[in-house]
Amino acid sequence: MKLLEALEITRKPAPEGAAPFRVFLGCGFTPLDLETYLKARLRTRMGMRPARVATGLFGDLCGSLERLAAADFDAAAVVVEWSDLDARLGYRALGGWRPDAVADVLKTSAASLNRLGAALKRLAAQVPVAVALPSLRPAPIFWTTPAQAGAFEWDLEAALLDAVRSWSRLPRLRVLSRAELDRVSPGGDRHDAKSDLNSGFPYRGAHASRLAELLAGLISPKPAKKGLISDLDDTLWLGILGETGVAGVHWDLENKAQVHGLYQQALSALAESGVLVAVASKNDPALVEQALSRTGLAIARSSLFPVEANWGPKSESVRKILASWNIGAGDVVFVDDSPMELAEVERAHPGIETILFPKSDPAAAITLLWTLRERFGKEAILEEDKLRSQSLRTPVEQVEVPGHGAALDEFLASAAGAITIDAANPPPDTRAFELVNKTNQFNINGRRFTEGEWNAMLQSPGAFLLTVSYQDRFGPLGRIAVLAGAREGSVCKVHTWVMSCRAFSRRIEHQCLAYLFDTLEVDRVDCDFRPTERNGPSADFFAAICGSRPEGPVSVSRQDFRDRCPAVYHKLEVLTHA
């Protein structure tokens, strides 16, 4: 992105009613183009929502962060340069580069890192913070030749890495990968000496643009995709199963098929981290089962569900898989070596992301592996992610639940369902936030939050957060529902209520409402329902409880709920926290 384009993006009108996304850009230099690029990148990522960027004082990164009131921002981007650790490591100070000054530079740098770490920790306790480490070379203060990094240079690097290692473990603090920055912005082409000396802005435009793009991605990440559907022949393995037979397909170095083995390995890792992985292949199903049972396959057969092997159109297999997963095409990536198959699936399932498997191009295949990490990357692997993976082997989610009537009651009564409602606020991890931001069907209004908005909401007076877990005799589903709102006298106002589609038809939503009436002792529950294109299941629930399908906010009285709530059979446990 060029600066002119970025400036024009910052001037574009905002969607009506869109609240500005407030970001603090912390840097010790004049922010200039970096501020413009950050605004433009954020607006582009957030549907042209306005981005308001505030900056600190020139030459005082630590102080600017220490003085910051985090509550005034949705996120922060902090760009550290060596001169922020000690001005003598940059080009705008004349403090001396004498050999006997180097030890003092190290000492000052260590102290600055400590100060910076404390400020970042305080900040990240409230809002997401992206941190970029020094991306320019320190000034030539050391006495070795440029090609040799001497002991002092390594001491400086070690001090930085020691600090960053602890920063990277802080929740909500995301350290920008230097390797990724090196990939997109070559190291030798970053410093703008003229601008550094004349206006205090040290970066060339291209570097500022790429740095801003990565920082925007860290503070405003795109939701991760949920599922991957893969072809088999010349994709999961090299060879055409129907032609070469089960023993004739390969995925190893010896058979010049390593990229397929690496792809299997990547899919296995995705499956273990909670991504749904399925197969859509035009093949003989019996042969496919034999091939998938071969030893040495880098992904377990049990990690693939479902496996749709048949001679019908791929789009039909994809349709069955999406129905089985109960998720939309927009949450899924489809990988195949045939452009024709990709086009056919894309046409039948608008919104699905299709990726060509480049079987003859190792460099492109490795790029594909990084692309998958980009699409499915997550900050932490939670217990629910592991459960999702396990449930493919012990298919708790595929239990046939009768639709309604006596059969459903009989099923639920015998299911030994247990619900745990955890009222921890703030929550212990990001599961509630993730669930709210990725659930579409049972979601009373489709509202999405930034992390800053979510944390601010949880800290508002009277706010409550309920995180609901479920298990029954078929196995655990983990934390599958979230309710958030505030109690106002005898009324409970619910502005957020989502439940994973994996937990439908268990009457968990009824138990949640019962909890609000009984435990919070309120007479009425007001839910900020808004119809969306996909939240039919929550509309159905309110229609059953209120007697008519809602078009907007819903009020449920204690009496109405008692009159219309069907029997619930769960064992209920409530976790309260002092």
Added chain:
Amino acid sequence: MPDLDIRLARCFAAVLPGVSEEEASAARRDQVDAWDSLATVTLVRVVEEEFGITVDLFELENLDSFAAWREYLSSQAAPAE
């Protein structure tokens, strides 16, 4: 309008809030409130990137209007597209 004028007007409109591309050709530093020192630095960077030139900072004092910028750019050898 010559191509150079169109491209320069786009730069002015992007850098100076409240100045449209149509109004840009009349812009003068002493008549546009938003044309402060920060805007000057940004204008230099945008023009350098758009026209593939390096602006001589000693010329900045004189680059105080659209007309002055146009004349400066015209004097540069073959600005890049």
